[in-house]
Amino acid sequence: MGAILSIASTTVGEAIRRRVLLIILMIGVLLLSIIPSLGVLSARSETSTMIGTMFAVLRGTSALIAIVLTVYMIPNEIERRTIYTILSKPVQRWQFLIGKYMGAVFSLGLMILLMSIVMIILFQIFQRPEPGKLLELARQSVLYFIEMCLLAAVAIFFSTFVTPLVNFFLSIGMWLVGTVLNPLYDSIQSNQGASPAMQMVAKFVTSILPNFANYDVKNPIINPGQQIQNETTYYLGTAGYGILYISILIIAGIIIFDRREV
């Protein structure tokens, strides 16, 4: 455990100094800052527009950070040979992989936390909402964080056997597909023209691929007035799902990385 935490800590130190990530983070914060002024352009209420757009920026920026952070993580260590000095110590490969992943998660958490704080502060200044609303914003941010942990795990998994460039596009593609899985599934299931075989395939695919849409719960925040029952159970469920799927990806990554020539 000590080795894992040390590797994680070093990874965080490196990540928060990477210029590319800091630039993406800065752009995200900048976009969040200008959103309150865009509300007047839209016919929708300013609150709904602000919430919807801020969440979109938060989610998009976090996804980009998660991918850029992790696609180079393992290949960089191999290229710079830092991995040799680590693996020559009593450190198993799985400890190294998990340490790097946890470092990515901590770094991601810090960046998402920063953006969320900016978002909440801006919302408080421009909308003066009731405290319950701020709590809802924070809750969605937490779910986005779990979503990005899952995305980071996808990228780390791919990084054990593909190059960073291929990994970048694979990870983005996986995220985009995973985001539309729920509405795609709904459409196919409710489409009269879809054959039973197609529906079975849809069910199978949506059960196997990582689902990122589950973490997008902003609709009732933007359009309040809905009564949702068992919400806490759902949140625990999505967190559990995230943990399970992350475990799958990390274990699969370990199996592949164990065999990989470095």
Next chain:
Amino acid sequence: MGAAIETRKLTKTYKSRALGKINVVDHLDLEVEEGEIFGFLGPNGAGKTTTIKMLLGIIYPTSGEGYVLGKEIGDMDVHKIISYLPERPYYYEHMTGMEILKFYGSLFGINDREKFQALLEKVNLAADASKTISQYSKGMQQRIGLAQSLLNDPKLLFLDEPTGGLDPIAHTEIRDLILQFRDEGRTVFISSHELSEVERICDRVAIINKGIIERQGRLDDLLRGGRIEIIADGVNQAFSDSVRGLDATVSFHGGRLIVDMPEEGDVNGLIDGVRTAKGNVVSVIPRRRRLEDLFIETVSSAKGKHDGEAA
């Protein structure tokens, strides 16, 4: 003393689309004794780094066996008592010298600040402990690398080009450290191109070429077969002719005789003969065989053999 490193027919095969299967390391039989400084030599691409990586468990052999300190390669218990300094090491640039030691120390479960400080003093980096790696020179980075390789008090050190790119003073410092390691009872496995350094400090060497060990043994034994040059004045042509048959290269001009003969030859007999011939021995200069000569000779003959086999 037992063997610190032992390999039997250790092989690493890579597949390449262009060249098919290549044995980068080919049936390696290596033996390194405990407490010695072992030099592992070879041209570029000979398989030195691949061998080291296999011994460290970083990559996996295709076939054969390898043992480090009596345990099979890859054993995590062994990793607690060995260390590795790679060629051109890279450390996290944002970390200071002290933080580097803390990080690598944590991988062993070591968190002893005094020990880290002592190590920094040992490698002459105590004054620069709070500078970041990005501020270190090449030599300083090499020294911090040595410091991290000593964190766990290793019985066996793998040093890959430890003096690569360093100035002469740094060379000397590193060399003295390595000799100190041996005095402390550690085994040092050095892979290097710096033949003069290897010749000075190594007890035994192996020369690898195209994945095969061409020569292996004690340095003295390998370098045996030097020559001696004897210069004498005041002897005549007849004496010079008498010396020619002694498996020597003889040159006689203007009364000066120059004889170049194997060191095992009858040197004393020749000197006595010069005196008997009323001549004058001007100088007796032993010319010892150099490691460089051995290396070039080994690699060239190996090339010829492989070319012949290929033909």
Next chain:
Amino acid sequence: MRTNKSLYVVLAVIVLAQGVLHGGFLQKFWGKNYSPGKSGVSAELSPDQIILQLFGFREFLAGILWVRADGFFDQGNYDAVLPIIRLCTILDPKQIDVYATGMWHIGYNFTDEDQRSDRRYVPSALALGKEGARQNPNTYEMFFETGWMWYHKIDDDYHQAVRWFQEAGKRQDILPARRNLLTQAYFRNGQVSEALDLYYNLLEAAEKRLKEDGQFGAHQQYATVENNLDTTLVRMVQRGWIAQHSPEGRAQNWYATGSYDTKPPFDVGFSAKATVLSDRVIRFEGTWNVLPIGTRVRVVLRDADYPRAKRAELDWDMTDSVSLDPPRNLTYMQDQLFVRNRRFNRKVDMSKDPTMYPFLAKKYIIEFYYNPRSAPPHIQDKFGYSGEGFTDSKFRNLEARPSVKFVPVGKDEKGNTTEWKLEPLTGLQQPVMYTSLEIDQDMVRRKGEWVDKTPVIKTANYREPAQGKEKEDIIMVPTLRAGANN
């Protein structure tokens, strides 16, 4: 390098576990509570809707587009607004304003040069309303707007207005004044008891609200309801409804023995003639023996085989699919013939709008229709709530409009009604005036044999005015108030 075999087992178990968790709970829960829009709003798959899910900016984009639409409204470019409406509703199904305004735009704003509505759009307008209600089931607005479309624009099939206003009334956020409209819908659907009950409930609610909140709005609501109820009660007496429907009235046969405004039924004496003056220009004239102003007789001219056509209307509820393109090969004209001095005379010029009136079919039908349920109050004082005091010796029709109501039969998990079935209103008839004439393309277009001949079609009882002037020829009939001519 040797991976522990148990790791594979663990991996397989976790893959299974996440599949069960996701497929068995998370996916359904998300679809029910967090989906930005139900993907199955129409039978056809909409790729745009799926792709646009990716963008969290959907609400923002929809808002900007809607502002753009406003610009097109101002310019009068109504066609350009249609695709924007559709796009906005796809991007942001929770933006109710788009649905409501879109419905109004589609249903009301496409007209000919004489401001006659292009009713071929009405099914799409209703479909948009229904979709808006499905997407926003927790607020009253779209239910109310859809009901209003039935009540005001279509002004027929009042059981539909009743259903939608009822649904609107179930939502907590309905404005009190809007709840009142259900009473009028009940009246028009012949559900007088329900209307009266609702009035009393509204009065009670208004009284309660007045006590809690003494604001002007509460006063106004109370006064309105009280006034309406008073007037209604008086009318109910005068029209004989109380006599016919109260237990005491029935027991003592008040209606048969008493003198009520709705007795005896008044024969409106409808007759009509249609003269094709020129290509697609038709004059409708005829008689309607009701002196007080306020009668509007509906005239419809449509393709004889117009799909889903009913008597003097279409099956407006025919589709759930919003189409921005009406059936351009079909003709449907509907207008009101205002009666003055017991006659009507109106020229309908369809020649200026050939796209709206293509007249591509061979055969057409002209329908005349009148429903006493939609009469203004002063005329209904004679005709009664359900035509008790109304008749026409030639054209009274009891089948054209059945008396029915919707009954909820299915609900979703949140208790919202999702399925209804139609039930007849027992013992209640809906007498209307209805007749039709046939006409063909050549006659309407003045082609073939009709190039030089003027096509004239009329009801069998039509008589030309004796002196050629409409107001001279008056048919003597009893006044509308019973006993007044004695």
